[in-house]
Amino acid sequence: TQLREEGREKTLTGSHVSLTTGSQETSCFPECRDLIGSGRDRKPNALVQVAVIDPREQYLVSHACTEIVEGSRDPLFLTGVTFPPEYPASPETLVKLTVYDVRDKARDNSSFLGSATFSVSDLLRSKDDQLTLNLRSSDGVLAVGTVLVSRVNMGEMEEGDMDHITADVQQAQKVRTCVCVYESRSPPDVSASTNAFFKNPVCKVYKFQTVDSKWMLVREQMEECTLSFSIPRQLLHLYIQEDMRRIQELRDLGELSPHWDNLRKEVIGRYGQVIAAYQETLAELNKITGPSFKPSCSKAQRYLEFIPINLHTQRMRVTCPRQTDAFYDVITVGAPAAHFQGFKGGGLQRLLSRHEAEKKSTAYQCIYYSPEHTAKAQEVLHSVGHLQPLISGLADQLLQAAQQHSMSGLREALKTLAGKTEQFVHALKDELVKSALLALHAAQPGYVTKNQNQTLPGHQDSPVAPLKRQDSIPCHKEYDEEEWDRVWADVAKSLNCVIAMVDKLQEQEPINNNQEQLIPKQVLADVITSHNPEGDWREQLCPLVVRLKECVAEVVVRARRAMTFVLLQEAACSIPQGLFLKQRRDVVFSQALAALACGFVMRLYAGMEDKGFLKQLHQVGLVAQFESLLSTYSEEIGMLEDMEVGISDLHRVAFKITQAKTDNPCDLQPVVIGRRDHYTVEVPLPRLAFQTLPHEIKEGKALQVYPVLFNVGINEQQTIADRFGDISLQERINQRNFEILDSYYKSLSLPCFQTQTDLKDLLGTLGQNVVTKKRKNVEILWLAGTICRRLNGIRFTSCKSAKDRTSMSVTLEQCALLRDEHQETQLWGRVCQWDSDPEAACSVAENKPASRHFYPIALLLVSSHLLVVWLILSLVFLLAKYQ
Numbered sequence: 001t002q003l004r005e006e007g008r009e010k011t012l013t014g015s016h017v018s019l020t021t022g023s024q025e026t027s028c029f030p031e032c033r034d035l036i037g038s039g040r041d042r043k044p045n046a047l048v049q050v051a052v053i054d055p056r057e058q059y060l061v062s063h064a065c066t067e068i069v070e071g072s073r074d075p076l077f078l079t080g081v082t083f084p085p086e087y088p089a090s091p092e093t094l095v096k097l098t099v100y101d102v103r104d105k106a107r108d109n110s111s112f113l114g115s116a117t118f119s120v121s122d123l124l125r126s127k128d129d130q131l132t133l134n135l136r137s138s139d140g141v142l143a144v145g146t147v148l149v150s151r152v153n154m155g156e157m158e159e160g161d162m163d164h165i166t167a168d169v170q171q172a173q174k175v176r177t178c179v180c181v182y183e184s185r186s187p188p189d190v191s192a193s194t195n196a197f198f199k200n201p202v203c204k205v206y207k208f209q210t211v212d213s214k215w216m217l218v219r220e221q222m223e224e225c226t227l228s229f230s231i232p233r234q235l236l237h238l239y240i241q242e243d244m245r246r247i248q249e250l251r252d253l254g255e256l257s258p259h260w261d262n263l264r265k266e267v268i269g270r271y272g273q274v275i276a277a278y279q280e281t282l283a284e285l286n287k288i289t290g291p292s293f294k295p296s297c298s299k300a301q302r303y304l305e306f307i308p309i310n311l312h313t314q315r316m317r318v319t320c321p322r323q324t325d326a327f328y329d330v331i332t333v334g335a336p337a338a339h340f341q342g343f344k345g346g347g348l349q350r351l352l353s354r355h356e357a358e359k360k361s362t363a364y365q366c367i368y369y370s371p372e373h374t375a376k377a378q379e380v381l382h383s384v385g386h387l388q389p390l391i392s393g394l395a396d397q398l399l400q401a402a403q404q405h406s407m408s409g410l411r412e413a414l415k416t417l418a419g420k421t422e423q424f425v426h427a428l429k430d431e432l433v434k435s436a437l438l439a440l441h442a443a444q445p446g447y448v449t450k451n452q453n454q455t456l457p458g459h460q461d462s463p464v465a466p467l468k469r470q471d472s473i474p475c476h477k478e479y480d481e482e483e484w485d486r487v488w489a490d491v492a493k494s495l496n497c498v499i500a501m502v503d504k505l506q507e508q509e510p511i512n513n514n515q516e517q518l519i520p521k522q523v524l525a526d527v528i529t530s531h532n533p534e535g536d537w538r539e540q541l542c543p544l545v546v547r548l549k550e551c552v553a554e555v556v557v558r559a560r561r562a563m564t565f566v567l568l569q570e571a572a573c574s575i576p577q578g579l580f581l582k583q584r585r586d587v588v589f590s591q592a593l594a595a596l597a598c599g600f601v602m603r604l605y606a607g608m609e610d611k612g613f614l615k616q617l618h619q620v621g622l623v624a625q626f627e628s629l630l631s632t633y634s635e636e637i638g639m640l641e642d643m644e645v646g647i648s649d650l651h652r653v654a655f656k657i658t659q660a661k662t663d664n665p666c667d668l669q670p671v672v673i674g675r676r677d678h679y680t681v682e683v684p685l686p687r688l689a690f691q692t693l694p695h696e697i698k699e700g701k702a703l704q705v706y707p708v709l710f711n712v713g714i715n716e717q718q719t720i721a722d723r724f725g726d727i728s729l730q731e732r733i734n735q736r737n738f739e740i741l742d743s744y745y746k747s748l749s750l751p752c753f754q755t756q757t758d759l760k761d762l763l764g765t766l767g768q769n770v771v772t773k774k775r776k777n778v779e780i781l782w783l784a785g786t787i788c789r790r791l792n793g794i795r796f797t798s799c800k801s802a803k804d805r806t807s808m809s810v811t812l813e814q815c816a817l818l819r820d821e822h823q824e825t826q827l828w829g830r831v832c833q834w835d836s837d838p839e840a841a842c843s844v845a846e847n848k849p850a851s852r853h854f855y856p857i858a859l860l861l862v863s864s865h866l867l868v869v870w871l872i873l874s875l876v877f878l879l880a881k882y883q
Helices: 120-124 192-196 227-251 258-287 348-361 371-403 407-428 431-442 482-507 509-518 521-531 536-574 577-606 611-619 635-652 687-691 716-724 728-747 757-770 779-790 804-822 838-845 864-882
Strands: 019-021 024-033 046-053 060-065 094-104 109-119 130-136 142-153 182-184 198-209 215-225 312-319 326-332 622-628 653-659 671-675 678-685 703-711 794-798
Touching: 024 046, 046 109, 094 142, 109 120, 109 142, 192 198, 215 227, 227 258, 227 536, 227 577, 227 671, 258 536, 258 577, 312 804, 326 577, 326 804, 348 536, 348 577, 348 635, 371 407, 371 431, 371 536, 407 482, 407 536, 431 482, 431 536, 482 536, 536 577, 577 622, 577 635, 577 653, 577 678, 577 703, 577 794, 622 635, 622 728, 622 779, 635 653, 635 703, 635 728, 653 687, 678 687, 703 728, 703 779, 728 757, 728 779, 757 779, 779 794, 779 804, 794 804
Parallel strands: 326 794, 622 703, 622 794, 653 678
Antiparallel strands: 019 024, 024 142, 046 060, 046 094, 094 109, 109 130, 130 142, 182 326, 198 215, 215 312, 312 326, 653 703, 671 678
16 A cells, blocks of 8 residues: 555565466466575575566666565465456466565675576466476576466366465465455455455465465455545535525525524535535545545645545455355445544544533523434435425325225225325424524514614514523513414414315215216216316315415425524534534544445455345444554544544444446446534345346345444553553444444344344344453454444444555455455464554564563662663653644
């Protein structure tokens, strides 16, 4: 990831090259024989560098290199060599292998041992899929030693295909990989549809020997996801539309007294600034071309703040003889946080709590509404805006059925209309609406209270004295509450009139049916024409239906104005800090939703053939487990507080599967609809794939996702927090999200989960670990990840930038899966340091010695004074370094 951020090709240590021949991918594994080190009687530390010569371009491109095999004259390399899919390998393509003796890795000191060149056609025509080449020196003279290249087809390896590969297993060196997360028991859909989301793949292939002396191939592929930019662009567009609607709703409040009108103007001005900033950001994002991810070096750029950091998908494919291939996926992404805005004042969780307390304690010139009331106001606005057009459409259907004299259609339309109207009335049956109407009435010009002079002209526009903050919703007894009750009750009365008329028409239906059985059709038509004209039913229902629609419209106008006034108070009390926090929350949510959409799409395509997974998807939903490695120290506390709110806000997201218009990649892109209180992500599928889905999903059922976040800091900064700081934030996050995960498991009623007794035991162990006081308890992450895979969930791994700590975490999980699922034990002992000492593992990954600033404690224990001095100096050093 770090190398790809620089935007140019570089040698990738531990990488490989892939050969694409026809529709098959061929992996080649080099090994050397009879090498002689650069020093006398010294065995070389061999490394093979791979370069490619494209015959069309006629220049050498450094492509990849193997791992280092230390102290061996006959090294066997576990790293495969392949051309990536985007590299057009032809039979004339030349591959140059250069062998080096690495003397000192730290100083990059190596000696040239020899090189060999072959073409792709040579390998394809080789006997037994092997090619033996003599090494030559720089002047073309034969050097001592040979290189052997072996070819194996991924996915077609039989038990005897690799019998010719012989080597000492003890030579196997540790190979780093970026890995796994959930297991797909059936091969994922690898059709061209996935090319609409995943771009620029980078592949690696390795071979390992299992405990039963068989060989397996491990292929991993990292790709960029186009949703990194497309989802934030759509969200910005929705943010702009929603804020513009809010401005129009504020203007529709009508005439207000000077005090409230000034507040409205100030709020509209602030909304205008936010809209202008979002439009500018959207315009800049639309200009961006090139890579489909944001590198960590750009995390503080203003125009990229809505884009997630280093969002990549990684798939590991394990091929063993006579076994079905296994697939493991993971989404790696930087912590969703407002890096551009910084973390001096903390993150969202702290800022929101502090802001809410300030609203209560400061004397604002507005009415205070609690966050619950604000959320309720948004819900009412959404409900009335959604239900009014439905009621109007159903009323028209009722009239159409009446015109056609279709009693069955009339009953069906009436049943649906009654249900939606009752839902509409129930949404407005709340004291908040009535109280907000009273407050709005008091904010209008000419409002006269009981304490004011009764001789004051009722229509005189006199300024109202500045209002003090009120801790509760006001209740003005002088306002005529019967007016709202009458308007609200008229909706139910109008509906009852419509129902009564339909019942009256239905009473005539049996008579008409009996007449129809006795009277010929032509005679019956004449009777209907003369005595029961075609328009009778419609003419009788039409006035009642029109009255119902008018009552609904009047209620909507009043309720919308009342709820808009509530939101005006919330915005006015929050100026300017509240809108800044809303912008910050928009930024964090955009990053989190882009990652979630990427994971959902990848998981959906991987499970298209799994009937149990699809049933779980529409009956219960999926769990999305975010693994965070942020420390609870310095600015990473603010990142974690941002991430906590961003992941929690994903509860407001649902997914819906639709059928794509065409199989064109543009028509397969997910579409985001909705507003801040609830979003729906529509994922189009190709027609053939859509037809295989369960009926419930094809009918458009909303698919729920349950996001959970578990955090365990593992670096040196977490050591400081554990010893001298506060880790209550981490403990609270883990305990709260365990409750969500446990509740999700209890909601599963599918037999395949109820029979897994070990899954319940894992949850019990996780519950014990989240309440246990233990430093760097990485067991929490192990257990949460295992439970997520067992639940067919989506796994995410994050740290500050999704590089060092993230790569170590997914590498460890890959080794665990190879050990547990594929009997691979050679790598396990080399990575167990994470479990015993995560801090030391972090130091190795960052090429820094662990705890190098701590002096020998034993020498300092001779004096308590020296110990105090040592502690002070160590803290000063650490604060200067990390603050």
